Amino acid sequence: MLDRRLRLRRLVFLSLGVGVAAFLAVLVVVGVRATTAAASGPFLPSEAAGHIVEGAAVTLAEGGLPAIAKLDAALLDAMRQAETDAAADGVAFDVTSGWRSARYQQWLLDDAIERYGSEELARQYVATPDGSRHVTGDAIDIGSLDAQLWLSQHGWRYGICQTYANERWHFELATEPGGTCPEMKADAAS
Ligand SMILES: [Zn+2]
Structure with missing residues (x-):
């Protein structure tokens, strides 16, 4: 009688153990799936990723923004330096x-691929992550036409050049201060 009870108790413990183990396994699987889903979920541009909200009128002084700080x-x-001199001409950089x-x-x-319908066309306007000068922190886009024109005219004094013929807003440090800007590439794909 005692022996049977002992066996029954063991059986109960064993079942409980298996049950708990199975429950934990399910938790782990669900947890891993949730983590994977979060990592591969839809990306949305954020401030931390360098996004600047349209019309935000961000200046170079806003060093707290990753888009500027990095x-x-x-x-x-x-x-x-260029911004200071442009301001004296009444031109503000945004x-x-x-x-x-x-x-x-x-x-x-x-x-861009979705918008233009082909990768070939999209690449003329948007570089790959490997090819983009923005990803390395070596390019800056300026919004206002006044500032774009000012930089096109005076940028060379600071070594700043427009580097793509089809992007009059895109500037890079491409020569020595006072040097000659290199010939522009036709677009980001060339
Ligand atoms: Zn750019």
């Missing part, structure tokens, strides 16, 4: 894009 120090320095994360750049490219 720019190459020499480019930022040259742009700030930054529409600076540093971007590789993930954000890929998102922009995917978006």
Whole structure:
């Protein structure tokens, strides 16, 4: 009688053990799936990824923004000098894009492929994460036409050049201060 009871108790413990183990296994699987879904879920441009909200009128002084803070120090320095001199001419710089994360750049490219209908066409306007000068912090986009024209005319004094013929808003440090800007590439794909 005692022996039977002992066996029954063991059986109950064993069942409980198996039950708990199975429950924990399910928890782990669900947890891993949820984590994977979060990692591969839809990307949305964020401030941390270098996104600047349209019309935000961001200046180079806003060093707290990753889009500005993660720019190459020499480019930022040259742009700030240019900004000071442009201000004396009554021209203000507004930054529409600076540093971007590789993930954000890929998102922009995917978006452009959808919009233009082909990767070949999209690549003329948006570089790949590997090829983008924004991802390395070496490019800055300026919004206002006044500022774009000012930089096209005076940028060379600071080593700043427009580098793509089809992007009059896109500037890079591409020569020595006072040097000659290199010939523009036709677009981001060339
Ligand atoms: Zn650009």
